[in-house]
Amino acid sequence: MPPRNNTGQQYAIVWRPQAGPQFALLSMAACFDDPNGTLHPKTNRPIQRTVETFFGGARGGGKTSGMLGRWIRHASRWGRRARGILFRKTYDELEEVQEQARQLYPQLGAKYNHGKRLWEFPNEANIRFRYMDRDADADNYQGRSYSFQVWEEIGNWATPNGIDKVSATLRSASGVECEWLATGNPGGVGHNWVKARFVDPAPPGKLFYDDTKNVYRVFIPSKLSDNRILMENDPGYADRLRGTGPDWLVKAWLDGLWDIVAGGMFDDVWRPAVHAIDPFKIPSTWTIYRSFDWGSSAPFSLGWWAIADGDPVVLPNGQKLFFHKDTRIRIAEWYGCQPNEDNTGLNMIDTQIAIRGLEIERELMHVHRVKIEAGPADPSIFNVVNGTSIAGAMANMGMDFIPAPTGPGSRVAGWAAMRRMMMASQKMPMEEPGMFVFNTCRSFIKTVPSLPRDKRKIEDVDSASEDHIGDETRYALTYARREVQMLKLMGA
Numbered sequence: 001m002p003p004r005n006n007t008g009q010q011y012a013i014v015w016r017p018q019a020g021p022q023f024a025l026l027s028m029a030a031c032f033d034d035p036n037g038t039l040h041p042k043t044n045r046p047i048q049r050t051v052e053t054f055f056g057g058a059r060g061g062g063k064t065s066g067m068l069g070r071w072i073r074h075a076s077r078w079g080r081r082a083r084g085i086l087f088r089k090t091y092d093e094l095e096e097v098q099e100q101a102r103q104l105y106p107q108l109g110a111k112y113n114h115g116k117r118l119w120e121f122p123n124e125a126n127i128r129f130r131y132m133d134r135d136a137d138a139d140n141y142q143g144r145s146y147s148f149q150v151w152e153e154i155g156n157w158a159t160p161n162g163i164d165k166v167s168a169t170l171r172s173a174s175g176v177e178c179e180w181l182a183t184g185n186p187g188g189v190g191h192n193w194v195k196a197r198f199v200d201p202a203p204p205g206k207l208f209y210d211d212t213k214n215v216y217r218v219f220i221p222s223k224l225s226d227n228r229i230l231m232e233n234d235p236g237y238a239d240r241l242r243g244t245g246p247d248w249l250v251k252a253w254l255d256g257l258w259d260i261v262a263g264g265m266f267d268d269v270w271r272p273a274v275h276a277i278d279p280f281k282i283p284s285t286w287t288i289y290r291s292f293d294w295g296s297s298a299p300f301s302l303g304w305w306a307i308a309d310g311d312p313v314v315l316p317n318g319q320k321l322f323f324h325k326d327t328r329i330r331i332a333e334w335y336g337c338q339p340n341e342d343n344t345g346l347n348m349i350d351t352q353i354a355i356r357g358l359e360i361e362r363e364l365m366h367v368h369r370v371k372i373e374a375g376p377a378d379p380s381i382f383n384v385v386n387g388t389s390i391a392g393a394m395a396n397m398g399m400d401f402i403p404a405p406t407g408p409g410s411r412v413a414g415w416a417a418m419r420r421m422m423m424a425s426q427k428m429p430m431e432e433p434g435m436f437v438f439n440t441c442r443s444f445i446k447t448v449p450s451l452p453r454d455k456r457k458i459e460d461v462d463s464a465s466e467d468h469i470g471d472e473t474r475y476a477l478t479y480a481r482r483e484v485q486m487l488k489l490m491g492a
């Protein structure tokens, strides 16, 4: 006998949550009263704070299906006032969600509107699926409002910047209880920020409050073994997964383990409040050198670094700053990247870069009154083709470089040195040389702290990422000036 609703009508069940985590997901409230008792100025009732629900952990744990089911709950409750949006990082990833929706939503009478690119339900609720490849795309959503928002595979976003921007569109002028949900597996490029935000603060299933963002959060873990439907219909799934990544990652995917080394190369050691410092005048006894990573269709990076000599810096207001001897400070940069296009170069030629670079150096020398020395650069620019090299052409203009170490292990050794120096900067007083950047070095701050690890070789950075400033920094930090090298040779 088909079930009946409370008005006696028969209905068919098209989707029901599986026992366990999916059931918990569907039972979770969308919001709760403000824990401090803050009242709404107009209604004098407690302000409602959203619960940011993070669902997942394991591959195949029923995450996507759970999200589609939760939308059915929202849509049936709020009808035409329900406006949903579900994001994935890339267009291709969306197809997987769309396919599951095509299997499910038409059974509820929903129709896909191709013009508007959204699912329309018989009660006029609607949900759209979109992708957000670049943080800049977040601006497209300004001024919109959605009552239901999902971030599928949230760990595929390297930082929460774009997500946080779009999350501001979660609102309803018609009193709908807004819902914010995310799914994800360990091991993505965003592993560390996702773990810090949703997994670490409280035990699984326990609601906690983030008073900096004024939201409740909860982490509902799901394992592959919780997805009985998949386990029964496709018993070979776990084995197939075993072939798709390194063992440690597959184990983390199957069991939803978050205590693995993954995500960003520097997320655990970079502290903006410690490492990004206000600019000051470099003492005349210090040294400044340049560092360079070549790029033409891809961005190039030119950075200027000061080396502390161990004496404190006295600021005009009398304040003293202490840096361990040989600490490196990035004081200026020129990132050769198209202004609104991530990871796209300026197509400039070597001499053009040298001319503008030297102009910047004249300005720097005017401010700091310190001569700027040659420094390390990408070894490939020393390759001679048809009798000339990029390094040769730049040296002819007056901008010379020394080849950075190359060969097996140099990348990994460079990242390790960067991590060590970032850690050293956190100790006060410093016990060994550290690194800092002037907070005017915006491109460094934007691209380096979030550099993802290579999934297959976790001690290296993913070389498909925007790693040009990272490379230039690696050259700069492992660079020992000639004087220092000479002393070492002499056994000093």
Ligand SMILES: Nc1ncnc2c1ncn2[C@@H]1O[C@H](COP(=O)(O)OP(=O)(O)OP(=O)(O)O)[C@@H](O)[C@H]1O
Binding pocket: 015, 016, 017, 018, 022, 058, 059, 060, 061, 062, 063, 064, 065, 066, 100, 185, 227, 229, 230
């Ligand atoms: N409640 C449910 N009812 C029917 N089928 C379900 C249910 N939950 C999960 N499934 C099925 O199990 C399979 C895997 O689930 P789903 O795609 O939701 O997992 P996932 O965690 O999103 O996986 P991935 O990590 O690959 O994205 C799908 O085919 C889905 O339809």
Ligand SMILES: [Mg+2]
Binding pocket: 063, 064, 065
């Ligand atoms: Mg999925």
